[in-house]
Amino acid sequence: MKQKFKRPESLIDVPFHFCPGCHHGIIHRIVAEAIDEFGLRERSIGVASVGCSVFMYDYFDVDVLEAPHGRAPAVATGVKRARPESFVFTYQGDGDLAAIGTSEIIHAANRGERLSVIFVNNTTYGMTGGQMAPTTLPGQTTTTTPYGRDTYVAGFPIRMTEIMAQLAGVSYAARVSVHNPKALMKTKKAVRKAFESQIRDRGLGFVEVLSACPTNWKMKPLEAARHVEEVMAPSFPLGEYKDDLQTSGT
Amino acid sequence: MSDRKLVNGNEAIAMGAIDAGCRFYFGYPITPQNQIPEYMAAHLPEVGGVFLQAESEIASINMLLGAGATGVRAMTSSSSPGISLKQEGISYMAGSEIPGVIVNMSRSGPGLGGIAPSQGDYFQATRGGGHGDYRTLVLAPHSVQENYDLTIRAFDLADRYRNPVVVLGDAILGQIKEPVILRPPDRAKETRKDWILTGCAGRKPRLLKSLYLTDGELTEHNWRLYRKYQEMRREVLYETVGTEDAEMIVVAFGSVGRIVKTSLEMARESGLRIGLLRPVSLFPFPTEALQQAAERVKRFLVMELNTGQMVEDVKLSVAHMAQVDFYGRPPGSIPTPDELFKEIQSAFERMS
Amino acid sequence: MAKVEFLEERCKGCGLCVLTCPKNCLIISSRFNRQGYAIAECIHPEDCTGCALCAEMCPDVVIEVWK
Numbered sequence: 052m053k054q055k056f057k058r059p060e061s062l063i064d065v066p067f068h069f070c071p072g073c074h075h076g077i078i079h080r081i082v083a084e085a086i087d088e089f090g091l092r093e094r095s096i097g098v099a100s101v102g103c104s105v106f107m108y109d110y111f112d113v114d115v116l117e118a119p120h121g122r123a124p125a126v127a128t129g130v131k132r133a134r135p136e137s138f139v140f141t142y143q144g145d146g147d148l149a150a151i152g153t154s155e156i157i158h159a160a161n162r163g164e165r166l167s168v169i170f171v172n173n174t175t176y177g178m179t180g181g182q183m184a185p186t187t188l189p190g191q192t193t194t195t196t197p198y199g200r201d202t203y204v205a206g207f208p209i210r211m212t213e214i215m216a217q218l219a220g221v222s223y224a225a226r227v228s229v230h231n232p233k234a235l236m237k238t239k240k241a242v243r244k245a246f247e248s249q250i251r252d253r254g255l256g257f258v259e260v261l262s263a264c265p266t267n268w269k270m271k272p273l274e275a276a277r278h279v280e281e282v283m284a285p286s287f288p289l290g291e292y293k294d295d296l297q298t299s300g301t
Numbered sequence: 302m303s304d305r306k307l308v309n310g311n312e313a314i315a316m317g318a319i320d321a322g323c324r325f326y327f328g329y330p331i332t333p334q335n336q337i338p339e340y341m342a343a344h345l346p347e348v349g350g351v352f353l354q355a356e357s358e359i360a361s362i363n364m365l366l367g368a369g370a371t372g373v374r375a376m377t378s379s380s381s382p383g384i385s386l387k388q389e390g391i392s393y394m395a396g397s398e399i400p401g402v403i404v405n406m407s408r409s410g411p412g413l414g415g416i417a418p419s420q421g422d423y424f425q426a427t428r429g430g431g432h433g434d435y436r437t438l439v440l441a442p443h444s445v446q447e448n449y450d451l452t453i454r455a456f457d458l459a460d461r462y463r464n465p466v467v468v469l470g471d472a473i474l475g476q477i478k479e480p481v482i483l484r485p486p487d488r489a490k491e492t493r494k495d496w497i498l499t500g501c502a503g504r505k506p507r508l509l510k511s512l513y514l515t516d517g518e519l520t521e522h523n524w525r526l527y528r529k530y531q532e533m534r535r536e537v538l539y540e541t542v543g544t545e546d547a548e549m550i551v552v553a554f555g556s557v558g559r560i561v562k563t564s565l566e567m568a569r570e571s572g573l574r575i576g577l578l579r580p581v582s583l584f585p586f587p588t589e590a591l592q593q594a595a596e597r598v599k600r601f602l603v604m605e606l607n608t609g610q611m612v613e614d615v616k617l618s619v620a621h622m623a624q625v626d627f628y629g630r631p632p633g634s635i636p637t638p639d640e641l642f643k644e645i646q647s648a649f650e651r652m653s
Numbered sequence: 654m655a656k657v658e659f660l661e662e663r664c665k666g667c668g669l670c671v672l673t674c675p676k677n678c679l680i681i682s683s684r685f686n687r688q689g690y691a692i693a694e695c696i697h698p699e700d701c702t703g704c705a706l707c708a709e710m711c712p713d714v715v716i717e718v719w720k
Contacts, residue, residue, distance in 0.1 A: 052654060056708040056718040067713055071665035071690065076712030094500035098367070099510070108508045114498040116370045117510035119393050122363040125355070129367025130498070132351045133325055133375070137500050155363070158356035232673060232706045265667075272667035 059083040061092045063112050072272020074262035074279075075103055075171065077229045078238070079110050082142065082169060085242045086113070089250060091138045098127045100152075102144035103177045121152025124159035127166050138249060140167040146176045149185040149209050156211075163220025163254045167245045170211060170257065173264040174283065181267030185209045188286055193267070208286060212259045216292035222254030223247070224293040228261035230279040234289070247296055254295065261287055304483040311336035311475040313445045314404055314468065315344070317452030318376050320485040323402070324350035325375035327364035329357055329383060332416045333472040334406035337378040358383035362390030362403070369394065369401040370509050372497030374456050378404035380472075381422050382413065388431030391465050395435035395526070396511025398496075400459035402452065403437070404468045406475040409632030418472035418556060419632030423610035426469050427584045434523055436530045438466045439583040440538070443559040445479035451581070453486050460492040462533060469583060471606070473556040473635065538581035539590050543569070547576030549600035549649050552591070552615050554580045556635075557604050561645075563638035568645055575645055583611070588618040595619040600652040602645060604628045606636075624652045655703025655720040657695050663715045666690040670707035670716060676700040679707060 058064060062083035067076045086092050095113040099105055101120035108115035118126035123141040131139045148156050148170050159166060175193055176182040182195040186208045190199040215224040223245055227238040241258045248256030261283050263275035270278060308316065315337050318326070326341040338354060345352040355361035361377045368375040379387065384405045394401055407422045409415040429435045438458050440451040448470060455466040498507055513519035540558075543565060544550055553561045558579035568575040578594060580587050595601070601623055603612040612627045619625060628644045630636050657678075664686060670693050671679045678697040686692050693715070695701065703720030 052656070052719040054717065055655075055703055055720045056705040056716070058714045058717075062714065066663050069712065072667035072669065073712060076714070077710065080714055093502035096371070096498050096500060105512065108510065112501075112506055114501050114506050115508050115510075116367065116498055117393070117397060117508075117512060118363065118366070119389050122359065122366075122390070125360040125363035126367035126370075128353070128360075129325070129327065129364035129369075129375070130371055131367075132353065132364070133368040133371040133373045134499060137371075154356055155360055158360065162353075229710075232709055235709055272669060273672055276669065276672075 059087045061086040061112050063110055065109060067110065068106060069103065070266045072263060072265040072275055074229050077235065078169065078171060078260050078262065081239050081242055082140070083111060084239070085246050088243070089246055091246070094136065095138045095140065096130050096134070098123045098130065098139065098141045100141060100143040100147040102147050104142050104144055104171065105178070107142050121147050121150070122155055123147065124152065124155040124164070124166065124168065128159050128164050131165055140169065142169045143171070144177065145170070145172045145174065145184045145186040149211050157214070157218070160215055160218045160221045160255045160257065165249045165252060165254070167249050167256045168258070169242065169245070170259045171262045172259055172287065173262040174208070175264050175267045177264050177267055188282070210287060212257065212292050215257045220254050221257055221293055222295040223256045225291040226259040226261065226287055226289050228279050228284060228289060230263070230276040241291070244294065244296055251296065305480055306483065307478055308445055308481045309336055310445045310448050310470070310477050311406065312340045313448040313481050314378070314452045314470070315340035316483065317449040318402065318456070319344060319348060320483065321374065321453040321456040322488050322491070323374040323376050323456060324348065325368045325373055326350070327353050327355050327361035327375070327377050329355055329361055329379065331380045331383045333408055333475045334378050334380050334404070336475070337404065358386040359390065362387035365401045366390055366394050366399055369399040370498050372494045372499065376402040376404065378406065380406050380408045381410050384422060384425065391437065392429070392431035392433050392435060393511055394465045395429070395437065396433065397509045398463040399509060400463050401465050402455045402459055402468065403465055404452070404470065407469065407471040415633060416472060417632050418606060418635065420471065420555060420557065420606040420610065421632060422469065423583065423605070423607065426467050427586070435526060436584055437464060438462065438533055438536060439469050440466065441469045441554045441581060441583050442474060443555050443579065445474070445477060446481050448474060449481050449483065458536060460494070462529060463496070464529070469555065471556050534585040536582060537585045537587050537590070539587040540579040540581060542577040542579070543574070544576035544578060544594055544598070546574050547598050548574045549602060549652065550576045550578050550594055550598050551602045551604055551645060552578050552580070552611070553604045554583060554611065557606055560636060560638050560641055561604060564642040564645055567638060567642040573646065573649060575649070586614050586618070591615065591618040592622065595622040599623040600649065601625045602628060602648040604641060604644070606630050606632055626652055655701045655718070656698060657701060657707065658717045659692065659694060660715050661692045662686050662688070663713045664690055664692045665713055666692065667712065668693070669710045669712065673706050673710045675704065675706065676702060
């Protein structure tokens with residue numbers, strides 16, 4: 052018998068701190084698999100953001116640099132411009148990328164920085180206990196929208212992948228999820244393409260992954276996975292919104 | 302024989318950076334320092350460097366953090382309100398011990414203030430400026446030559462201490478034109494770096510962070526940083542003029558120090574023996590030099606373009622040994638040597 | 654022939670593997686690990702096809718698969 056599935060080499064063999072049923076673990080593993088597959092570990096520099104993903108450096112066996120909240124795309128820009136031969140990726144949550152960091156991600160994308168960005172959207176601020184995020188759905192209860200998000204007062208969920216797809220500097224933009232194996236396989240493909248955007252020097256590669264936060268949604272893990280499929284996906288439609296990798300070039 | 306050129310103050314800073322080996326500049330337009338990014342945009346590509354006009358001062362300090370983490374020499378510049386925006390990034394650089402040079406060509410505040418020169422950022426520069434217990438080295442030029450020389454020094458200090466370094470100028474120093482002798486340094490003596498992020502080929506992965514959650518870890522980290530800042534005291538720099546026989550010493554930095562030099566000549570002509578102690582490093586502050594002077598001289602007059610900032614450090618240094626008086630000129634008008642001379646005269650009479 | 658192995662101390666009892674297995678080989682058992690989580694286990698190893706979907710879905714990299 053041959054081993055068909057094992058921990059990727061770039062994923063350090065330690066327990067994850069994530070809550071039971073949180074999808075960060077799946078997404079971390081998929082990113083590590085892609086690092087292994089493309090042989091990137093020794094030239095990777097990861098930029099850690101703030102949120103549940105802040106401990107990225109405990110899990111990825113690569114050089115890692117901590118960035119202030121929201122600023123990972125700017126920090127990654129500095130890294131990539133200084134060491135263009137390195138492979139630079141960020142891993143950010145929805146508060147980090149779509150609230151405080153909107154300017155940094157849009158401008159890094161607009162400049163066509165050769166970066167790969169993994170954006171984890173779970174419609175909440177997980178680490179800090181479940182406050183409203185820019186991606187929180189109308190009517191969704193959070194600790195700062197205890198009566199449900201009222202769009203008149205608190206605005207609407209922001210759809211980042213659609214925005215990214217508009218920018219000329221973005222070579223790949225997709226929204227995926229990991230709530231079941233079929234969806235998970237699409238996430239693997241999308242992460243690979245976001246990596247290729249950088250490796251083939253085409254532009255910024257962006258993957259938004261819809262993810263479950265059972266603890267702050269006050270759901271059990273299986274219920275939370277269903278919530279991604281049945282409630283989140285209709286509001287954040289899955290799909291590839293931009294893919295320049297098909298066109299001619301290296 | 303070295304070059305001697307007539308150079309704009311802001312451009313001298315950019316020249317110094319390039320001569321020191323800086324190949325990465327990240328910045329944003331703001332008056333009165335725009336010649337710095339403009340010079341960098343024109344000349345960095347000539348030496349294979351990268352100029353990037355960022356979307357904000359926040360983005361540019363974070364780009365500096367990223368580039369510095371990979372071991373290259375990199376710089377950003379701005380002016381007062383933009384420097385306020387950078388404080389979070391500077392705090393992170395200090396906590397992660399990432400070197401970099403931040404140039405502040407001060408304008409007037411608070412808020413949007415004005416574009417006239419001021420020294421209202423002294424506290425911000427010398428007390429860390431952002432959150433947490435940290436310090437940056439601060440160098441305060443008073444001439445275009447010092448703009449050039451101290452910028453070069455700033456890069457060496459940043460690498461030597463793995464720390465952000467602030468070059469604190471002002472609108473006058475940015476806009477004047479003076480002859481400068483260009484003396485590029487010997488790059489071979491630069492600090493070697495075994496902590497940089499370059500991809501982990503041939504070694505174990507490295508991590509640069511400022512987050513320490515385990516009980517006791519951050520306490521120890523902060524004490525280590527504190528000890529580093531104590532070591533920085535050996536980098537103290539200051540200039541004295543006529544202090545050997547002075548009856549009163551003026552303490553002033555930057556442009557005010559420059560103007561006071563002329564006021565001193567007027568004072569000597571009128572029979573007053575006035576000296577100047579001009580701090581060049583604001584952190585570390587020349588406490589010992591002031592105390593040595595205070596053993597003999599019992600009158601100090603601090604003159605600044607603000608409502609009272611450096612005067613506190615002078616008082617902390619010598620108020621137990623001597624009288625310390627203060628003349629403040631909040632930003633919005635530049636004092637003449639004559640005006641400062643009159644203030645020097647009044648202060649001398651008040652303290653006699 | 655195929656088999657799965659569980660790193661039981663890493664399991665958080667989330668149940669995603671149980672839901673995913675197309676052959677219904679897996680359950681959340683009544684055994685607890687040192688973290689206090691009820692551990693997933695394979696109760697029908699004879700039905701395992703080695704598809705590895707359980708391992709793919711596991712957020713904690715608990716499962717190794719051989720075929």
